[in-house]
Amino acid sequence: MSTDTDTAHRHVDTKPVDAVAIRFCGDSGDGMQLTGGLFTNTAALFGNDIATYPDFPAEIRAPRGTTFGVSGFQVQFASTDIFTPGDAVNALVAMNPAGFKTNIMDVEPGGIVIVNEDEFNKANFKKCGYEASYDPLDDDELNRRYQIVRVPMTRLTRESLTDAGMGAKDVDRCRNMYALGIVCWLYDRPLDPTIRFLDNFFGKKKDKPEVAAANIKALKAGFFFGETAELFPVRYQVARARLNPGKYRKISGNEATALGFVTAAAKANKQLVYASYPITPASEVLHTLSRLKRYGVTTFQAEDEISAVCAAIGASFAGQLALTGTSGPGLALKGEGIGLAVMLEVPLVVIDVQRAGPSTGMPTKTEQADLLMALWGRPGESPCIVVAPRSPSDCFDMAIEAFRLAVRYMCPVIYLSDGYIANGAEPWLLPDLDAIEPIQIEHPSETNNPDGTFLPYKRDPETLARPWAIPGTEGLEHRLGGLEKEADTGNVSYDPENHDQMVRTRAAKVLKAADIIPLLEVRGPESGDALLLGWGGTYGTITTAGDELREAGHSVSTAHLQYLNPFPKNLPDVLGRFKTIIIPEINLGQLLKVIRAEYLIDAVGINEMRGKMFRIADLVEKTLQIIGR
Amino acid sequence: MSTDTDTAHRHVDTKPVDAVAIRFCGDSGDGMQLTGGLFTNTAALFGNDIATYPDFPAEIRAPRGTTFGVSGFQVQFASTDIFTPGDAVNALVAMNPAGFKTNIMDVEPGGIVIVNEDEFNKANFKKCGYEASYDPLDDDELNRRYQIVRVPMTRLTRESLTDAGMGAKDVDRCRNMYALGIVCWLYDRPLDPTIRFLDNFFGKKKDKPEVAAANIKALKAGFFFGETAELFPVRYQVARARLNPGKYRKISGNEATALGFVTAAAKANKQLVYASYPITPASEVLHTLSRLKRYGVTTFQAEDEISAVCAAIGASFAGQLALTGTSGPGLALKGEGIGLAVMLEVPLVVIDVQRAGPSTGMPTKTEQADLLMALWGRPGESPCIVVAPRSPSDCFDMAIEAFRLAVRYMCPVIYLSDGYIANGAEPWLLPDLDAIEPIQIEHPSETNNPDGTFLPYKRDPETLARPWAIPGTEGLEHRLGGLEKEADTGNVSYDPENHDQMVRTRAAKVLKAADIIPLLEVRGPESGDALLLGWGGTYGTITTAGDELREAGHSVSTAHLQYLNPFPKNLPDVLGRFKTIIIPEINLGQLLKVIRAEYLIDAVGINEMRGKMFRIADLVEKTLQIIGR
C-alpha cells in the first residue's frame, strides 16, 4: 500500500502546511471516534505532533440523524509544537446532515467540507431540524464560504463491497473507512497503520476476518477515489514535527491519570486502592484501573461517592495508597469525608474530573468551576492540598505529585482534572521509570514516647506530619476520630488553646508543601505588559494564545499553575513583574478571586462558560482588548 | 418575701454597679442551667438588660465530678445596654471542685467565688484531676487573687430540709436553689419570680408540691443565710436598664430562629415545611418547630441531611415555604441538593448553626468557619444568597428576611447562625406583628406565552426570578431538572451560548438582591482610623469592644454584616472611609478573604479558634496593636 500512496504523487500538487485540524462528525453509530482515532495514530506514527478532542453526544444512543446524536472527533496534527486540537477546523468530514449542521460553523472560511451526499435527503433534513425544502449543500452562502465536496459515500462503499458477502447493514458500517481513505489521500498519509489495526482488531481479536477485509477494502477504495476523482485541486502535507527524541504513545488525560496513580503506588511500594462511584467524565479512570489488578491495584465500585471516599480513608488508615475519584456532584458528596481525612491526617488523593455545572449541568461538557469547592467546600477550617494537571500527559506527572504530597504531609490532596484534558489526547514522551523518585513512606514500628506509649499526633518538625502507624503493628495500637484531638496524644480534647493550635497547625502543614513544590515558570519574557495566568486544562490554549501574541509583537507572557494550594513560592514575585495579570478561566473567576484575595492585585478575568475550551483567537482578542491595543 | 428582702437592707451596705456577670457551674446533674435561667428571669423581670450563655458539657451524663461533666451558665445583667454575657466573671458559683477547676481562670481578679465547701474533698479532687494532697480552697495564691467564700451548702440544705419528708437524694437536689438564694441576697434580687416558677413547674406541671415546697424552702434558706452569715462585706445593686419601652421576653437564638421562620410562613400565607436531621447545636430548632403544628408547621425528621434538603426542595416545588436546618457536617452533605435548588430556581432556606470543626470537631462549641462553604461549597457556579443573624433576637428578623429573599429571587438562601447565638439568650422587644411586611408570593395560574404554552423560565425583568408555578395548577404542567435549562422554556439544553447566559443570569439574579438589602450601618463616626467589621455571632463582642475603644478616645467604629452575599451596596463606600479595616472572626479569616478579593483592601484579621466567643478585652488589645497605639 505504501507504494501505492507514493505513486499518487503524480496526480495533483502537494502543498506543505504547518498544521491541520480535521474534524470527523456523524451519527453516534457512524464510528467517528474510531475513525478519528485511527487517523490520529497514523499522524502520530508518522511523526507529527498531535492533539485530539472527542465531542460525545450526551445521550447513549440518540435516535439516528438527530443533532443531539452527533458524535465528533477533532484532531490537529502538525510539524510544529502544538498544544490544542485547534480552534478553527481546516477540514470537516460530515457523514450526515445533523453532523453538518452542528459543526459547520467551526470550519474556517475556505475550509474543506467533505460530506456523504447520500445522507443529504429530506428524511434526514427533517430529523435534524432543517426545513424540508432546504438543502444546505445547495446553499449559495455556504458554498461561497466553504469548499463543499460531495461524495456519495454510501453508494460507493456499497459498490466497492458488492462481493464482500456481508449484509447491507454491515456493508454500510464500512463507510467511515471509506471516508478515512479519502482523508488519508488528501493529507498524504499511509494506510498501513489503519490496515494493521483492522486486521488485528476485527481479524484477530473479534475473529471476524471478513469484517476486517471489508473495512480494508473500503479504506482503500476511499483512498483511490481521492486519487482518481479529482475533487481536490491540491493535497496537503504536514511534515514531521521536531519533538523531543524518545519513545512516544498517544494518551488521554484519564488514561494518564490512571497510569500516574499506578506508578505512584509502585514508586511507594504500596497497593493502590481506588474507591469510586461511576460518573461522567471520571468513570474511565475506574474502568482503566479495574483492568490493572496485576499491577497491585484494588478497585472498589462503591454504592455512592460517600462510601467511596470513606472506604478510601479506611484503606489509608490500614496502610495502602488510597485514591477516590469523581466529578463535581460527587465531590460535593465527599466533602464531609474529606473533612474527616483532614482531622485524621491520613494521606488521601481525591480526583475531581470537572464537568459543566451547577447540579447535573452538562455532564459531557468541560468546565473549571470546582476550584473554590476544592479549596473551601468543607465545614470548619479544613485545608487540603490542591493540584491540577494541565494537559493529558501532565496527568501522569501530577498524579505522582499528588501522592508524593499526600504521603509526605499526611493530608488529603485534591486533584482537579477536567473533561477537556480527561478526554483529549496528545503524544506522550514515555518516562524513564527509574528516573522517577521513589515515594518515601515510613510506618513506625516502635513507640515514639520515652514512657513507652505511642503518640499518634507527634509531628515531624520539618513537615509537621504525624507518624503513619498502621493496624497490625504490635504496640502502636491507637484510636483516631473526627473529634478535635489533643496535640501529640491524639486523645479527644475540648481545650480551647489546643483547638486553636491544632487548627493553625493543620493549616501550616498544608502551607509547608510549598517547600517542595516547583517554582512557577514563565513562558516568554520574565516581565512585561501582561501575564496570562491559568490553571488546569486551559494550558494548551493559553500557551498558544501567548505564543501568538508574542509573535505579533506584544509583551505578553504566560504561566500556568499546577499547584493551587499552596501556591509556588515565587508566585508573588512573578505577578509583581507584569503590569497586568489576566486570568482566563472556564468559570466566573475562581482563581481570580484567590489571587486577588491573596496578593491584592487587580487581576482581570477572561471568563467563558460554554462547556468547552476557549478559542485561541478569542483569547488573543480579549487579551488585546484588556491591554488596550 | 419581697418585704423580707427589703428588710435585709439594714445589715450591709449596698454598692451600685453598672453590670455584673455571674457564672453558675457544677456537675451536669447539679441543675446549673435551671439555676442560671431563674436568676436571669429575675434580673430581666426587674428591668435589667441581660445576656446569657450556657456552656454544656459534651457528654450526655459524664461521670459525676469529672471536669468534662461540668455544666456552666453565665449571665450578665446590667443597668446599661449590654451585648454579651461578659468577658470576665464577677462572681462564680462553683458547686464542686471540677466546676471550680475549669472555671476559676475566667473570674476577674478580686472576684467573688462562692463554693459548696462540702464537695471539696479528696474523692472529688481525684475525680477532677487535682492532686489528692492539694485543696484549691487552701491555695494562698488563689485566695489572694479571689474572694473565695466557702459555704457548706450540702449540709445547710439538708439541715433546712430535715422535715421535708424527702429522701437524701431529693434533698440534695435542692442545693442549687440554696445557692441561688445566696446569690439573690448578694445582688438584692427578689425571690418571687423563682418561687412562682417552682410552684408552677414542680407543684402544678409535675404535680409534686412537696418538691416545690422543698426547693422554695432551700431558696429562702440560702437567702437568709446570705443575710445572716455576714460572709459578704457589701451587697451589689444593678439598677434598671433604660431599654426601649415595650414588652420583652428572654429569647435564645434557636428559639428566635424557629419563631422567625414560623412568622415568615404566616406572613407569606404558607405552611412551613421543616425537614431536618438532628445535629448539635441545631436540633433545638427541630424540637421547637415540631411543637408548633397548630401554627401551620410540618416537620420532617429525615433519615439524613441529604434527604432533609431534598424533601425541602420537593416541598418548595409543591408550593410551600421549605426550610432545612443543620450544622457544618450536615451542610457539607446538603451541597449537592442546594446546587439542584440553584438550578431549579426554587425558594429554599438552609439553616447552618455553625459549630467548631473541621469534621466532628467540638460539636458543643461555637465557630464561624462555614462561611466559605456557604458561599462556594458546591460544584459549578452555584450562587446562593447568604445571611447571618448577629444576636439571639436578630435571628427572628433575619429568618423573615431569609424567606423574603428566597421567594423574591427564587433561589436558596443560606442562614448562618452559630452555637454562640443559638444557645445564648437576651431580652427581646416583642415585635408588632402587623408592622412586619407581608411576604408577597404569586403562583401563576395562567400561561405566560402568547402561544398558550407555559414558560417556566421566563424571568421577571426586575428580579430576574422565574415564575413559581405549582403542581395542581391546570395547564401549567412543566418539568424541572438539574440539567442545564434553555432560557424561557426550561427544556434541557447543551447549547454553549445558552449555558454561558444561564450561568451569568443565575449569578446576576443573586446580586440583584442587593437592591432590597438594607445599607450597612456604622456605629461610631462614619470615618476614622479603623473599622471593626464583623458578621454573625460576634456582634455583641465587637460592638462592645468598639464602644470601649471610642470611650477610651480611639477613632474606631464598628459595622456588622448581616448580608454576606450579596453585600450591602454601600459596603465599598464604608470601607473606603477608614484607614484600616479590621475583621475579627472565629475562623482563620474567611470574611477577610472575601473582602480582600472583592475590594482589594489590605484588611487585617483578628482570628481565634478557641471554640468560644472572643474576650472583649482581647479584641480591644489586638485592635490597639493593629492601629499601632
Added chain:
Amino acid sequence: MHDTQLPTYKPKDFATDQDVRWCPGCGDYAILKAVQKTLPTLGRRKEDYVFVSGIGCAARFPYYMDTYGLHSIHGRAPAFATGIKLANPALDVWLVSGDGDLLSIGGNHTMHTMRRNVDINILLLNNRIYGLTKGQYSPTSEFGKKTKSTPVGSPDYPVNPLSWAIGGGCTFVARSIDIDVLHLEKVMARAAAHRGTSFVEVYQDCNIYNHQTWFYASQKKTRPDSTIQLEPGKPMIFGADSDKGLQMDGTRLKVVELGNGVSESDLLLHDETDRGLAFMLTQLSFPEFPEPLGIIYASTEQETYDHVVHEQIRQAIEMDGKGDLHKLLHEGETWVVEDD
C-alpha cells in the same frame, strides 16, 4: 382552578413534545407507553400528577410525561417525593428510576420511604446495569458479571430488590416486565390504588449494555416455565402447560408437577397479605424456581405517612385551635419596660 368534571384523557395527552432520547430498542419505551395508557384510567386530573426521578436513563422519564415533573439528583428521588407529599398530600406522586439510582446510591431513601409508607408509587426500572454511565455493574447485576468496571466479573452478591422491600417494611410489592404492556398496566393500576408506598420492580431490557438479561422471563418460549403469575386467592400454578405449581414443604416452598395424584387444589393459594409467604416468593429465582410476577404483597393495615403527619396537625388544631402567632411570641415570662 379545577373545572368540576374530570376531562377524558387519552394516552397522548400525557406525552410531551420532547424527543424521546432513549436508545432504539430500549425497554423503557414500552414502560412509558404503559404508563401513558394507565393514567387516563385512574380518574385523576392531569395537573395533580407529579413524576419524580433521580438520574439515569430511566430517570429521564418525567421529561416525556406531560404532567408536573422533577428530574432530580442521583438517588434522592424518594426524598423529593416525600417532600412533595408533605407539602401537598393531594398530589399523586409517581417515582420512576433505575436500579442504580434507587438501590445503589438511593437505597437508603427508598428504604425509609417504604417503611414510613409514604403514599407514592415507585417504579423500579431494573436493567441490572448502569445505562447512562455506559455500562458498569449495578446492585442487581449477577455475581461474576463482566462489565466495564468488573472486567473479570462482579465480586458483589446482588441485592434482591423485592426481598429487600419486604424486609424493609414496604406495604405493596409487585413485579412486572417491560414487554408485557397489559400486565404492566394491570399491576400499575393496583399500585396506584394502593394507599402507601407501592414498589413495582419492572424487568427492563437495556438494549445496549445488558441486552437479553431478562429474556428467560420475557420471551414467549421460556416465560411460562421461568415465571409464575400470582393472582390473589388463586393456586400457584405455572408452566407452558400449566402443569407445575408451588407447595409448602415444611418451612420452604417447593415445585411440584401436577398429575400423579397432585391436583390444582393441592397447590398453595396466593395470599397477598402474608408477609412471610411474600418473602419466600421473592426469594424464588430461575432456574430452580419460577420467578413471581404480579402483586406479591399488599397490606392495607398501615396508615400512610403523609396521612399521619397531616392528621397530627389537624388534631392539634382541633384540640387547641389554630395557633395564634401573637400569643406564641408572647409566651412564657414577659416584662414591660415603660416609657421613662
Added chain:
Amino acid sequence: MHDTQLPTYKPKDFATDQDVRWCPGCGDYAILKAVQKTLPTLGRRKEDYVFVSGIGCAARFPYYMDTYGLHSIHGRAPAFATGIKLANPALDVWLVSGDGDLLSIGGNHTMHTMRRNVDINILLLNNRIYGLTKGQYSPTSEFGKKTKSTPVGSPDYPVNPLSWAIGGGCTFVARSIDIDVLHLEKVMARAAAHRGTSFVEVYQDCNIYNHQTWFYASQKKTRPDSTIQLEPGKPMIFGADSDKGLQMDGTRLKVVELGNGVSESDLLLHDETDRGLAFMLTQLSFPEFPEPLGIIYASTEQETYDHVVHEQIRQAIEMDGKGDLHKLLHEGETWVVEDD
C-alpha cells in the same frame, strides 16, 4: 513484627486508659465488658483488631478498646470498614454503632456491606433512640413514640433491623441483650467465627432517654415469656415453665402450648440455614410472639467480598504474571522520535 506465639490476653488488656464517658447505668457498659471478655478467647493478636464506629453514644466504643480504632463520621462506618478490609484483609474488623447511625443515615452502607458479605462483625447497639443528640426518635422507635422531635408521637413505622438484614442478603443475623453478658459473649464468639458480614442486634438500654424500652425482654420475670432462645437443631421452646413453643401453621408460625397432646417433638426445629424461616422468626414480636434471641440465620454458602476481590487479583497475577509497569506504559501503538 509479630512474635510467633500468641500472648495470653486478659479482658483488661483490651481496656484503654481513657475515662468511659457513658451515662451511669447505660447499657453500653455491659456490652463493652462483654466484648473485652470475648476478644481474648478468639485467638487473634491484639494489634490485628480494628474497631470502627460512626457517631453516637454507642460509637464512642473504639475509644475504650485498646486496639486500633476509628471513630469515623455519622453513618459511614461500614464504608470505612470495607476500605480497611480491602487494604488489609488480615485485619479483624469490628463495627460497633447505634441504631441511628447504622439504620438511619447509614442504612445504605450497612445494607451494601451486608449484601457484599464483607468479612466484618457488626454490633448494632439498639436503644431505639438518638442518645448523643439528646433524645430524638430513631428508625427503631415505636410508631407513636413521643420524643423531643415527636411531641405528639412518631409518625414513622419502625424498621425491623433483622428482617431488613435478612431481606438485604446478610449471611449472619443474630440478636442478644445488653444485660446478659454470657449470652452476648456466646453470640459474639459465633459472629467472630463467621466468614462474611455478621450482624448482631443488641437490645441496649439508654438509661437517660429511653429507659426500660427493652425491659420486657431483659428482666428476669418477663423474659422467659417474651423471648425465645434459638439453638441450632433444637426445638423452639420458650416460657417460664418451658411450656410453650413454635410450630408452622401453613405458611405462618404459631405459638402452641405444650401438653394436651403437643410435645416437644412436635415443635419446629431451628434451622439456621433456612432463610425463609429466619425471616419469619425476625418478624415475631412481643406480645403476640416471643422475640428470638441467639443466632437466627447463618449461612456459609457465600464467599466473602474481600476474599473474592483479593482472589481476583491473585488469579490475575497467577495467569499473566505480576504486572510490569514499564510494559504497561509502553502498551499500544508507540513511535520513536529520533534525535535529529
